[in-house]
Amino acid sequence: MLNIDYRDLNTIRAKLALLAAASIVDYQELNSRSVNECYEAEVSVSPGFDSWIFIDFDGDATLEIDGDVYAAYTGNRVFRVNPGIHRVRLCLSNVGYSGGRFINFKSMYLIQHAPKTLNFVIKALVVSEVAEAYDDIRNALIMALNKALDSIMVTTVSGKQISMFMRHFSQYIRPIPDFLGSIYAYYTEEELNALPKPDFKRLEEESERALEILDNELRELGKLIGKRGILYTTGYSHLDLAWLWSVDVTRQKIRRTVGDMIAIHRRYPEAKFVWSNAAFLKWLEDDDSRLFEEFRRAVNEGWIVLVGGMWVESDTNLPGGESLVRQFLYGQKYLQSRFGRLAIIGWLPDTFGFPASLPQILKKAGIKAFLEAKLSWSTINKFPYSIFLWEGIDGTRILTINPRQFWGEFHPNDIKGAMQHHSLPNIPAYQPFGRTDGGGSTTWISMERYRVFQEVFGIPTIIIASPEDYVKAIEKRASELPLWRGELYLETHRGVYSNGTAIKKLVRELETDLRELEFWSALLGLRENYEELWYPLLEAEYHDPMGATNTKQAFDDIMGRLIKTKNEVKSRIDNVLARAVDRDDQWITVFNSLPWPREGIIKLNKPLKGLPAQWVEDGYLVLVKVPASGAVSYEFGEGIADGDVVIGNNYIENSLIRVEFTDSLRIYDKQHGRWAVRNSRLIVCEDIAIPWSGWNLEGWYRRNCKVLTPSNVEMVEKGPLRGSFRVKYLFNNSEIDEWVSIETNSRLVNVRITANWRERLVVVRYEFEVGVRGDYAVYEIPYGVIKRPNNPSNSWELAKFEVPAWRWGELGDEDYGVAIINKGTQGYSAMSNTIGLTLWRSPMFPNPFLDLGNISVEFAIYPHGGDWTKAETPRIAQSYNTPLRTALGKSSISGKSLLTMRGGALLESVKVGEDGKSLVMRLWEIYGRETTVELEVTGNFTSAEEADLLERSCGKLDMRSISLKPFEIKTVILRDWRP
Numbered sequence: 001m002l003n004i005d006y007r008d009l010n011t012i013r014a015k016l017a018l019l020a021a022a023s024i025v026d027y028q029e030l031n032s033r034s035v036n037e038c039y040e041a042e043v044s045v046s047p048g049f050d051s052w053i054f055i056d057f058d059g060d061a062t063l064e065i066d067g068d069v070y071a072a073y074t075g076n077r078v079f080r081v082n083p084g085i086h087r088v089r090l091c092l093s094n095v096g097y098s099g100g101r102f103i104n105f106k107s108m109y110l111i112q113h114a115p116k117t118l119n120f121v122i123k124a125l126v127v128s129e130v131a132e133a134y135d136d137i138r139n140a141l142i143m144a145l146n147k148a149l150d151s152i153m154v155t156t157v158s159g160k161q162i163s164m165f166m167r168h169f170s171q172y173i174r175p176i177p178d179f180l181g182s183i184y185a186y187y188t189e190e191e192l193n194a195l196p197k198p199d200f201k202r203l204e205e206e207s208e209r210a211l212e213i214l215d216n217e218l219r220e221l222g223k224l225i226g227k228r229g230i231l232y233t234t235g236y237s238h239l240d241l242a243w244l245w246s247v248d249v250t251r252q253k254i255r256r257t258v259g260d261m262i263a264i265h266r267r268y269p270e271a272k273f274v275w276s277n278a279a280f281l282k283w284l285e286d287d288d289s290r291l292f293e294e295f296r297r298a299v300n301e302g303w304i305v306l307v308g309g310m311w312v313e314s315d316t317n318l319p320g321g322e323s324l325v326r327q328f329l330y331g332q333k334y335l336q337s338r339f340g341r342l343a344i345i346g347w348l349p350d351t352f353g354f355p356a357s358l359p360q361i362l363k364k365a366g367i368k369a370f371l372e373a374k375l376s377w378s379t380i381n382k383f384p385y386s387i388f389l390w391e392g393i394d395g396t397r398i399l400t401i402n403p404r405q406f407w408g409e410f411h412p413n414d415i416k417g418a419m420q421h422h423s424l425p426n427i428p429a430y431q432p433f434g435r436t437d438g439g440g441s442t443t444w445i446s447m448e449r450y451r452v453f454q455e456v457f458g459i460p461t462i463i464i465a466s467p468e469d470y471v472k473a474i475e476k477r478a479s480e481l482p483l484w485r486g487e488l489y490l491e492t493h494r495g496v497y498s499n500g501t502a503i504k505k506l507v508r509e510l511e512t513d514l515r516e517l518e519f520w521s522a523l524l525g526l527r528e529n530y531e532e533l534w535y536p537l538l539e540a541e542y543h544d545p546m547g548a549t550n551t552k553q554a555f556d557d558i559m560g561r562l563i564k565t566k567n568e569v570k571s572r573i574d575n576v577l578a579r580a581v582d583r584d585d586q587w588i589t590v591f592n593s594l595p596w597p598r599e600g601i602i603k604l605n606k607p608l609k610g611l612p613a614q615w616v617e618d619g620y621l622v623l624v625k626v627p628a629s630g631a632v633s634y635e636f637g638e639g640i641a642d643g644d645v646v647i648g649n650n651y652i653e654n655s656l657i658r659v660e661f662t663d664s665l666r667i668y669d670k671q672h673g674r675w676a677v678r679n680s681r682l683i684v685c686e687d688i689a690i691p692w693s694g695w696n697l698e699g700w701y702r703r704n705c706k707v708l709t710p711s712n713v714e715m716v717e718k719g720p721l722r723g724s725f726r727v728k729y730l731f732n733n734s735e736i737d738e739w740v741s742i743e744t745n746s747r748l749v750n751v752r753i754t755a756n757w758r759e760r761l762v763v764v765r766y767e768f769e770v771g772v773r774g775d776y777a778v779y780e781i782p783y784g785v786i787k788r789p790n791n792p793s794n795s796w797e798l799a800k801f802e803v804p805a806w807r808w809g810e811l812g813d814e815d816y817g818v819a820i821i822n823k824g825t826q827g828y829s830a831m832s833n834t835i836g837l838t839l840w841r842s843p844m845f846p847n848p849f850l851d852l853g854n855i856s857v858e859f860a861i862y863p864h865g866g867d868w869t870k871a872e873t874p875r876i877a878q879s880y881n882t883p884l885r886t887a888l889g890k891s892s893i894s895g896k897s898l899l900t901m902r903g904g905a906l907l908e909s910v911k912v913g914e915d916g917k918s919l920v921m922r923l924w925e926i927y928g929r930e931t932t933v934e935l936e937v938t939g940n941f942t943s944a945e946e947a948d949l950l951e952r953s954c955g956k957l958d959m960r961s962i963s964l965k966p967f968e969i970k971t972v973i974l975r976d977w978r979p
Contacts, residue, residue: 006146014177018154021165022198023117030108038091047083049112054168059103060093062256069259071440073097097438099244117207126452133412137458144217151210159192222457229460232470235273235442236432241542242554253439254280260441268447276308276347278331305466309343311538315546317804320511321783328365345467346370349406351543353490357784359392364949369399369471373406378491380799386423391485394967407436410449494802495697497827498838500548504824513569518911519593523898525979536565549694552847581889589633589891592626595901599625609637614721621721629899633890643720643744652723675771676863682708687763694843733758749861760842767836774813777830779805790830807877811835819862821877874926903933919977925964933962941974
């Protein structure tokens with residue numbers, strides 16, 4: 001029923017706004033001076049007031065008050081100060097809070113409020129927010145607020161008060177009275193100053209009485225209606241490593257975020273925070289040792305909780321499995337070394353989906369529970385659980401928390417949304433609160449709200465606690481939790497699989513190079529630790545850089561770091577291999593790090609004696625054979641013309657396959673007498689996604705596509721070791737060259753595409769209609785393999801029209817298959833008998849220059865008999881991504897294998913242990929079945945042990961019979977190993 005006797009919420013807010021303005025007793029502009037590109041001032045604060053420093057600016061800055069650090073930004077510009085003399089220093093960032101270039105600094109002020117009036121305003125404001133959010137208790141709270149407000153009569157507000165309120169406090173009261181927003185269109189501040197200030201003594205007395213009435217009303221109402229549900233929470237400041245700003249800005253943000261946490265806890269001792277990203281702590285340690293020590297004390301005192309355990313909050317779909325392992329190895333190692341503890345809560349709130357191999361990686365890295373908060377962004381299906389047990393492909397289960405969001409300032413709408421999202425009302429919910437993306441701590445208004453919530457009925461009981469405490473409470477009721485098996489696929493942001501061809505290719509190459517460097521260093525007896533060379537790679541695999549969803553400046557910054565590291569790694573590989581040979585210009589040694597013998601083609605400036613060779617434009621192709629995990633030395637000399645590659649007018653072939661090209665690429669399997677690829681098409685499609693254009697590839701891209709037709713086809717290599725042709729395409733202002741080649745005795749069809757690309761708002765894809773149609777496409781994921789339906793029968797399957805893969809994806813059945821093996825081009829699709837690869841995208845935001853200009857992508861088509869297990873697709877893909885390496889000279893290990901492995905597993909890493917004395921090997925079962933692997937390594941050791949991913953022993957093992965469960969990751973350590 002309409003009740004005209006009570007103020008409505010808008011009128012309540014209007015009076016609170018007037019009270020907030022009226023509470024401003026005085027303010028003064030600080031007399032600041034510019035010192036070393038910062039602003040400094042000294043201010044004397046009198047007792048008896050609620051005093052605040054107000055930074056009148058738009059932007060992002062580091063504020064220091066008496067040496068204590070705060071985060072100042074457009075949404076957080078007021079800072080309480082105690083009576084006394086204070087030194088104030090403000091250093092502006094060169095970009096805004098969200099990376100924009102607009103920075104507008106006006107001045108700094110000291111504002112003195114009547115404390116009881118402001119205290120009432122804050123509390124009444126929060127109660128009004130609760131009333132707005134919860135309609136079933138709204139009327140009761142409105143009545144309580146009316147009764148309290150009846151005790152105060154606002155009779156005047158000066159122009160000076162209105163002006164300062166509008167600048168420093170109006171962001172917290174919405175809506176503000178319309179006349180306050182428009183009055184300055186008609187009157188100047190000087191004119192309005194003719195209005196007198198209120199009687200502050202009377203205002204304080206009335207506010208005190210109003211607060212007493214409000215408190216009493218809340219107590220009485222609380223007797224009638226209790227709390228509803230339980231919500232655990234912790235402060236969290238999400239800070240992107242290189243999103244809309246570069247890493248140097250991130251380092252500034254880290255410092256002020258930590259300072260902000262300490263300042264908030266100093267004023268609100270009940271506050272607790274979590275911190276992930278070990279790399280950020282290392283940067284803080286390097287940049288501000290005093291602040292780092294304060295952080296360390298906070299961890300020891302328990303009000304900052306270390307979570308994540310990773311070097312950075314990484315993408316988990318696109319990096320290699322070993323990269324994910326190193327995220328935890330080096331992240332947990334750092335936490336242990338600096339804080340004497342490991343993180344036990346995995347923490348990836350903003351990462352773009354999670355592979356089905358991740359539960360095992362988490363558990364073996366010391367993680368007991370996992371939080372992500374991105375699945376609520378899915379656009380087709382609502383993920384059904386807010387807390388559940390997640391089971392990976394190997395059977396590992398981990399308790400997983402899926403809150404609605406990972407940010408917020410304790411607004412009642414956020415509280416309400418968290419509980420509505422929560423799927424198990426009889427079990428407590430969890431949601432972190434704080435700033436997102438640009439850092440900065442949980443704010444003062446958040447903590448004021450939290451305090452008021454303790455007195456308000458009809459809302460959840462809110463408990464600030466460590467997420468570890470929440471997990472302990474939930475573990476007791478684990479039997480009540482639902483179970484989810486398989487990947488956690490995010491039904492949005494599918495474009496990140498293919499954005500940024502250069503960074504994805506470079507990440508893949510650097511992953512491979514680091515593997516090679518560690519492998520040869522270890523087995524050749526160099527006890528080197530290359531941890532610091534991993535850092536730039538792991539940092540580039542943070543979800544925004546890895547998805548190339550960052551600004552050009554941030555993208556170029558990360559690319560520069562990767563290129564520098566890759567050059568350093570390559571130089572070190574060359575030096576390591578050079579130690580294994582005696583320098584002799586007449587000999588060359590070829591090295592193979594994979595644990596099976598390989599035959600392959602290398603390119604040299606002259607042929608090798610007695611070996612098949614082919615002259616090409618820039619040197620000789622030479623066919624070599626190398627033992628498993630070993631080397632062979634060859635003498636330069638006259639080669640022979642031998643090989644089975646021949647060419648025709650429109651085809652190239654060897655004894656196994658024939659590749660034809662008329663209007664499109666087709667592949668015929670000569671050995672099995674069938675078409676492997678019946679047809680193919682290189683297509684350009686409209687790619688306009690709203691919102692998040694740089695992130696999202698939507699299904700409607702298929703509506704407007706153009707199939708490119710070649711403008712020219714020419715044969716460029718004619719065998720006998722390699723035959724190739726080049727196909728040229730034109731599209732608007734862009735040129736595309738496609739190089740297709742096959743090698744002797746090989747089933748791989750190698751494709752390299754280069755382009756001078758000038759278009760925006762389109763996506764370029766290559767689709768292959770294959771001669772087989774199974775029920776599933778098979779994909780490699782980091783340290784695992786999964787199947788996804790290629791004939792979707794429900795909305796969950798239909799949503800996966802674009803999916804990530806690590807090194808390969810395949811369509812096939814028990815009799816035949818066709819795999820597409822990539823070198824960093826990781827966005828796949830499979831529909832019916834067509835498998836597609838997204839080559840590159842051309843979004844406008846956040847980087848309109850992404851993949852503009854020179855582009856290069858590489859992949860291989862692998863047609864084969866039998867299914868992917870019989871055809872050993874994982875091994876073929878690892879070989880494709882792992883080149884044979886050379887060193888000039890003759891080696892004493894020529895013809896020898898330093899390591900051999902037999903069984904259905906891949907060996908992904910061989911390194912010196914973190915103790916500096918052991919040899920560590922990591923392998924994983926690749927076919928989804930139990931197997932036994934035999935490992936043999938040259939050298940001596942005292943014991944062979946299984947370890948977790950942190951290299952902690954799990955017991956002895958027999959190198960002759962290492963058992964692996966389906967898709968199990970196994971870490972083997974040889975203690976006190978000597979080559």
